[in-house]
Amino acid sequence: MVPSAAGVTRALALLAVVAAVGLLPWLSGKDPALTVLRARSAEQEPTKEALDAVRRDLGLDSGPLSLLGSWASGLVRGDLGLSWVSGTEVLPSVVAGLQVSLALMGAAFGVALVLACALVAPVLVRGRRSAGACAAMLAAVPEFLLATVALLVCGVWLGWLPTSGWQGPPSMVLPALALGVPAGGLLGRLVADALPGVLDERWVELWRGAGVGRRLIAGAALKRVLPPLVPQFGMVAVGLTGGAVAVETVFAVPGIGRTALGAAKSQDLPLLQGAVLALLTLGLVMGALAAFTRRRLLGPALRDASLTLPPARPVRTHPAIPLTLFTVLAVAIGWGLLRDPYAVHTADRLAAPSWAHPLGTDGLGRDVLARLGHGAAPTVGTAAAVCLLSLLVALALGFLPGVAAGAADIANALPPVIVGILVAAVAGPGTGGAALAVALISWPPLAAHAAALVQEVRASSFLLAQRAIGAPPWWILTRHVLPSVAAPVARHALLRLPGIALALASLGFLGLGAQPPAPEWGLLLDESRAYVERAPWAALTPAVALALLAGLAVSGAAYAQGRRAPRTSERGKVTPVDPVGPVGPVDPVGV
Incomplete structure (x- = not known):
């Protein structure tokens, strides 16, 4: 079977990112030997002999292609090398940071789901459309901004919760809220904007006329809404990966994001390579899980069909x-x-x-x-x-x-x-x-x-x-x-x-x-x-x-x-003005 253009481009882009990560010691434009020498012994003079010895020790004297090949072969064996700063193995540090970040992201995703349910419930129960505006406001708040305010108010002024470290469940509350509230606002906005159009569809009217209960109709409407939105949910999960870097920095959480940021600032390139590769893998896994979930929700009969939602009702605001x-x-x-x-x-x-x-x-x-x-x-x-x-x-x-x-x-x-x-x-x-x-x-x-x-x-x-x-x-x-x-x-x-x-x-x-x-x-x-x-x-x-x-x-x-809201004709039919909408597809980082 001939691969599609999208598949070839996807593979080439992934190879380019992996190659860039592997060649960071050469792409950085700085002498890694000098960084390592200063990290190992700040008092030692950076003479030519000392720098050459460090290059031989790190394998930098063999050239970029050889270095990339050795890094890739070690990657296949599960060996990410040694930290240039601490001299310890990179893999245990990456795994430890990834465990912390996954726990934090899991808690944040739980907060997001609870908040999304709270925002969607009025639309299902009473048909209110105001939840979309509230959700949009929450989704627009950056994680690092919410983390700073939560740290200041709940941690410093009120003293309710720990402000730094990772000692147990109490240390997880503020970071999870800072990550989960914007994500929950985005999830709630996606569902709340799509639900009114689904509830106006012909089958809902037929079900109501047949005496079907409100709970069953709500469940069927959610099942109708979710499959087209699942890819966006995956992007929200990827957004949690990026937001975790800032939140972990604010609260001094030893996660993989903070590890990558610290490695970048200290030029500890092996640790940076492992951390970035872990974050990239996490993002790709989230996207794959979203695609798998969508296929499972659609079922065998609709997996190859193009299932779309009706146009979302506009969220109006006063000028x-x-x-x-x-x-x-x-x-x-x-x-x-x-x-x-x-x-x-x-x-x-x-x-x-x-x-x-x-x-x-x-x-x-x-x-x-x-x-x-x-x-x-x-x-x-x-x-x-x-x-x-x-x-x-x-x-x-x-x-x-x-x-x-x-x-x-x-x-x-x-x-x-x-x-x-x-x-x-x-x-x-x-x-x-x-x-x-x-x-x-x-x-x-x-x-x-x-x-x-x-x-x-x-x-x-x-x-x-x-x-x-x-x-x-x-x-x-x-x-x-x-x-x-x-x-x-x-x-x-x-x-x-x-x-x-x-x-x-x-x-x-x-x-x-x-x-x-x-x-x-x-x-x-x-x-x-x-x-x-x-x-x-x-x-x-x-x-x-x-x-x-x-x-x-x-x-x-x-x-x-x-x-630019859609114009409604005499029988309640909607004539869309813009087929894509004013904001287009949703992206995960507030960008």
């Missing part, structure tokens, strides 16, 4: 909500731009909010409002550049759906945090590396949207008429196909701009993005963690700004969706 959020953000940013973000006043270190410093000062005495205002450009401006790049890539790949589908599967299995760790290991942390990491995995939803529109436009009757009158292919492409595809996908990309900004902020929060003294919002939140008990306003300011940005994204998308 005053996005306008208010935008006004608050604009005023704060504009006010901050009038101040100096780099002026250091040591006498005013950690000063409380006052007229001189409306939002207080940080640990160096710098004005928090000024840094918030000047941080909007590197946070949102970089996101706009990434959004534009993703749009161009999506438009190009939309005409090659078979090629794009395979690469998209691998991209979807890699959360931006994991890609950011790899890019930081190669190019070092920085704004450019963070932007590249987010761009590498932000194009699949846009490409899927573009491919669907290209297929629809190519099958339309007016294109057949154009071909019949002898219009050249280039004319049809530039005057008809591309304009019909570019405008909806551009709107889709614009709606993803706040999510991309939040992804960049999460990388900055982990130290993989902008570096000090840049006033990037994620970096501001990370810098304030050291003195969050003494000066909570320094941490709450960027946290509130990111929350407002997330709320603006959700309310703006809901308002735009309401403006």
Whole structure:
């Protein structure tokens, strides 16, 4: 059987990622021998003889291909090598970290399911549609932001639960909540948006007329809703993998994500290789389990059928909500731009909010409002550049759906945090590396949207008429196909701009993005963690700004969706305006 283009692309993309992981010692651009020498003995002089001895010990003198071959052969045997820093075997460290992360992700997924059930229950019982808006707001909150707020409120101020470590079930509560609440909001939004359309289908009316109970109808509606949504559930599970890195860092949980981040910062490349490979495998396994679950839910008769859901009812919102959020953000940013973000006043270190410093000062005495205002450009401006790049890539790949589908599967299995760790290991942390990491995995939803529109436009009757009158292919492409595809996908990309900004902020929060003294919002939140008990306003300011940005994204998308809502005809039939919808396919990291 001849392999499909998607299968070939998927295999090539997977091989490229594995090869990049194996060649990290050469791709990093740094001398690994110097890093290892300093880790083993900080006082030893890095002479040529000493460095050559380390290279021979690590096998770096044999060249990149030989190193990749030995690493791959050890991988087949289950040997991930020795840590360059500690000298211990990598495999036990990876397994221990993976066990902790799996326990945390399992607890978080349980929280997500409970929250999703709570959000979906009103739709099933009373037919309410407000759950979609509430779920969308919860889904837009980044994990690292929720983790910081939970640490500050429940751990520091109230002292209810442990704030760090992994000593038992109490240590799992706050991290599981920080991971599970956004995931539960996303799951609840997916189901709550799809259920009203299913409950309006003809079979539900027939069942009610036949006297079937509400509980049986609700169960059948859920069974009808779940199969098309199971792939999105798998992406949510992959999102838990990426979110666990930030949450484990905030709460000092010794999981695989924190292990990978620490290995990247210390240039312990064998440990980084093992941790990233474990995270990639975890993401691929989640996707495979989602596909298997969908096939089991569909049953033998429908496994090869294309089962789709009716269009989701729009989540409406009042235009005053996005306008208010935008006004608050604009005023704060504009006010901050009038101040100096780099002026250091040591006498005013950690000063409380006052007229001189409306939002207080940080640990160096710098004005928090000024840094918030000047941080909007590197946070949102970089996101706009990434959004534009993703749009161009999506438009190009939309005409090659078979090629794009395979690469998209691998991209979807890699959360931006994991890609950011790899890019930081190669190019070092920085704004450019963070932007590249987010761009590498932000194009699949846009490409899927573009491919669907290209297929629809190519099958339309007016294109057949154009071909019949002898219009050249280039004319049809530039005057008809591309304009019909570019405008909806551009709107889709614009709606993803706040999510991309939040992804960049999460990388900055982990130290993989902008570096000090840049006033990037994620970096501001990370810098304030050291003195969050003494000066909570320094941490709450960027946290509130990111929350407002997330709320603006959700309310703006809901308002735009309401403006372009499907028109209802005289018999209640819905005529869709946009076949894909204003936000397109759902992705797992808030990106």
